[in-house]
Amino acid sequence: MRWSSELQFSVPSSQFSVPRFPVRTENWELRTKILAILLAGVSLLSAAASGEEKHVSVYSPVAIYTLPVLERAGHEYVGLLELLEPLGRVSSQTDGRRWNLRYNAVDAEFAAGKTRARIRGRNFDLAAPFLIENSHGLVPLNSLGALLPGFLETPVNFHESARRLFVGDVRIQVGFQLDAGNPLRLALSFSAPVNPTISTEPGKLRMVFKRDAVVSPASPSISFDNSVITQASYSENNGDAELDVAATQPLTATFSNDRKTIVVSVVLQAPATPSSAGSQNPAPTSPAAANVSSGTSRRVLAVVDPAHGGSERGAALTDTLAEKDVTLGFARLLRHELEVRGFAVALLRDADTSSTLDQRAAAANVARAGIYISLHATSEGSGARVYTALLPVEGPSKGAFHAWNAAQSPALPVSRIVAAAIVAQMQKREFPARASSASLRPLNNVSMPAVAVELAPGTDGVAELTNANYQQRAASAIADAVVSVRDRLGAQQ
Amino acid sequence: MIPRHLLIAVGTLLLLVTSMGIYARHMRRRAEEFQYAAADALPVAPPASGPTETVTLYVADDDAGMLRARSAQIPLPGGRQQRAEELLRALLRIYQQPDSPHPLPPAADIRSIFLVDPGAAVIDLNAAFSDQHRSGILSEQLTVNSLVETLAANVPGISRVNILVEGKTRETLAGHADLTETFDVIAVEQAGSQ
Numbered sequence: 001m002r003w004s005s006e007l008q009f010s011v012p013s014s015q016f017s018v019p020r021f022p023v024r025t026e027n028w029e030l031r032t033k034i035l036a037i038l039l040a041g042v043s044l045l046s047a048a049a050s051g052e053e054k055h056v057s058v059y060s061p062v063a064i065y066t067l068p069v070l071e072r073a074g075h076e077y078v079g080l081l082e083l084l085e086p087l088g089r090v091s092s093q094t095d096g097r098r099w100n101l102r103y104n105a106v107d108a109e110f111a112a113g114k115t116r117a118r119i120r121g122r123n124f125d126l127a128a129p130f131l132i133e134n135s136h137g138l139v140p141l142n143s144l145g146a147l148l149p150g151f152l153e154t155p156v157n158f159h160e161s162a163r164r165l166f167v168g169d170v171r172i173q174v175g176f177q178l179d180a181g182n183p184l185r186l187a188l189s190f191s192a193p194v195n196p197t198i199s200t201e202p203g204k205l206r207m208v209f210k211r212d213a214v215v216s217p218a219s220p221s222i223s224f225d226n227s228v229i230t231q232a233s234y235s236e237n238n239g240d241a242e243l244d245v246a247a248t249q250p251l252t253a254t255f256s257n258d259r260k261t262i263v264v265s266v267v268l269q270a271p272a273t274p275s276s277a278g279s280q281n282p283a284p285t286s287p288a289a290a291n292v293s294s295g296t297s298r299r300v301l302a303v304v305d306p307a308h309g310g311s312e313r314g315a316a317l318t319d320t321l322a323e324k325d326v327t328l329g330f331a332r333l334l335r336h337e338l339e340v341r342g343f344a345v346a347l348l349r350d351a352d353t354s355s356t357l358d359q360r361a362a363a364a365n366v367a368r369a370g371i372y373i374s375l376h377a378t379s380e381g382s383g384a385r386v387y388t389a390l391l392p393v394e395g396p397s398k399g400a401f402h403a404w405n406a407a408q409s410p411a412l413p414v415s416r417i418v419a420a421a422i423v424a425q426m427q428k429r430e431f432p433a434r435a436s437s438a439s440l441r442p443l444n445n446v447s448m449p450a451v452a453v454e455l456a457p458g459t460d461g462v463a464e465l466t467n468a469n470y471q472q473r474a475a476s477a478i479a480d481a482v483v484s485v486r487d488r489l490g491a492q493q
Numbered sequence: 494m495i496p497r498h499l500l501i502a503v504g505t506l507l508l509l510v511t512s513m514g515i516y517a518r519h520m521r522r523r524a525e526e527f528q529y530a531a532a533d534a535l536p537v538a539p540p541a542s543g544p545t546e547t548v549t550l551y552v553a554d555d556d557a558g559m560l561r562a563r564s565a566q567i568p569l570p571g572g573r574q575q576r577a578e579e580l581l582r583a584l585l586r587i588y589q590q591p592d593s594p595h596p597l598p599p600a601a602d603i604r605s606i607f608l609v610d611p612g613a614a615v616i617d618l619n620a621a622f623s624d625q626h627r628s629g630i631l632s633e634q635l636t637v638n639s640l641v642e643t644l645a646a647n648v649p650g651i652s653r654v655n656i657l658v659e660g661k662t663r664e665t666l667a668g669h670a671d672l673t674e675t676f677d678v679i680a681v682e683q684a685g686s687q
Contacts (some may be wrong), residue, residue: 315668316628378630380555380627380629380632390681390684391677417540437684438630440634444674454628
């Protein structure tokens with residue numbers, strides 16, 4: 001066998017470099033072709049990954065959530081079961097090409113490949129054929145406005161081009177008031193509390209509302225008779241609403257009035273420092289995030305685990321309400337609360353699916369999350385219970401390795417600090433709470449700070465467990481607590 | 494000469510009486526079997542013999558979310574293993590009262606307890622204990638803590654406890670409390686004092 005001297009390939013991508021390596025001369029053309037194909041594949045994947053995923057945002061009094069939008073044969077589709085699931089009791093049955101759906105007491109029939117559907121015995125025409133994929137029924141996105149009133153007994157307003165769906169009276173109005181005094185201020189008044197992601201770039205302050213049902217003011221663009229703050233404009237796209245304030249000087253934003261007001265004002269000029277003078281990148285300046293970013297510039301990943309799911313229903317809270325459904329809604333709210341505070345959040349399930357306890361622990365460990373939060377619900381007691389692991393008897397030590405059933409051991413002190421912080425934040429909101437230990441998997445198997453929160457009803461009984469405001473209070477308390485210990489979580493990474 | 498139709502009538506009546514007698518006996522046997530089955534589901538009564546002793550039972554209180562120590566006078570047999578079993582059955586009887594602070598299913602029972610030296614105990618619950626237990630972290634953990642602490646407080650030398658259901662390892666008590674691991678008595682006591 002004959003080997004050539006070393007050859008070097010230059011790769012036409014700044015992201016990749018290939019080390020020098022020996023190549024058989026008789027095969028080098030073939031290898032070059034394979035390499036070119038691989039590079040083309042990588043480029044395609046990179047391009048696909050960089051593209052923004054399409055999604056539809058749903059705003060309702062009981063839940064605010066987003067769903068992925070699928071493109072099939074030139075049409076945009078969304079899963080109907082997934083869309084209705086957070087809004088009520090829903091079940092589906094596939095019978096060959098027929099797909100039957102029951103939402104609360106409403107029955108509907110669809111057929112794969114057909115544009116005709118029957119809801120409550122009435123015919124509806126879809127804009128494109130109905131599809132069935134893996135027993136999931138897909139309906140054309142642009143038919144939602146006509147289809148959903150058949151299921152829901154509340155008015156439905158669908159902003160089709162922006163993929164924003166409003167169920168019931170949830171819309172948040174915004175008003176502008178410019179105070180040209182000193183200091184110059186622009187007050188944005190909202191009809192309900194909001195949590196936008198705020199960023200700045202030269203000449204503009206941008207507020208993106210991912211989870212708030214903010215709608216356009218009377219005029220989408222307002223010009224001000226001022227030389228510094230010149231214009232405010234509203235736009236919405238891909239499930240998000242955006243408010244931009246144009247100015248000739250750098251702006252900053254602060255929240256007031258229980259997050260119902262955002263005050264935009266001019267940043268007082270300070271001597272430029274070498275690290276900031278040359279920066280041109282938009283800087284996230286969400287107030288909540290700004291409060292917590294002093295310890296580390298990295299985003300901490302929080303893994304939120306809605307307990308149970310699928311055939312594993314958890315506790316039967318009522319005859320019809322299962323623990324798995326409450327935990328999922330609660331987890332979605334907590335995700336939002338953590339995201340607006342600057343955390344990256346991963347839900348271990350975002351639908352009615354099941355995973356084993358080991359799979360849940362492995363997912364959190366592999367992700368090297370900063371914190372793991374398991375969510376449970378019960379019909380007994382009141383308020384919330386926050387649990388840390390009750391570690392079992394540990395086997396003989398194996399040096400640096402810990403037994404799987406005691407993987408939590410090194411992180412347990414921080415877990416207890418997190419639990420105490422959650423209890424403190426809940427009590428601040430007059431929410432009865434206590435910390436305790438429990439032999440509850442997968443807490444034992446998680447290698448980062450880990451807590452389990454069991455939500456119990458308040459004074460109004462079990463129905464309160466599904467009350468969005470009640471869950472919101474608890475989620476907000478947990479998120480604030482996690483923010484308060486963020487520096488300790490960073491140290492765990 | 495007895496008329497033919499009278500003979501037939503008497504014969505039919507005799508057949509009817511005999512059939513009813515057989516049916517009544519069958520029904521009585523079924524009723525007795527049902528009664529025995531119901532009695533089997535209830536906890537075994539404590540032994541009538543044996544000296545009465547004062548023991549400390551750690552009784553779960555759902556409202557307070559904690560265990561409360563309660564003294565009780567119960568007759569205990571001589572053997573260490575039998576003592577442990579009767580001790581936990583006395584605890585169960587409290588939970589099966591109508592006004593129990595921590596209700597457990599009426600059919601819940603301790604099948605047996607194995608004391609394995611050094612310092613390990615294995616509690617074997619019946620299926621009804623686990624199958625009919627209320628689901629929830631707090632209620633399940635209180636049950637586990639109550640069993641472990643009561644056993645450790647009254648049977649000297651126990652430092653580790655395992656819980657089985659019908660002689661087998663079960664993943665959780667009723668969906669939450671992990672039964673696959675060995676409980677450290679000290680850790681459970683510390684958790685109970687939080």
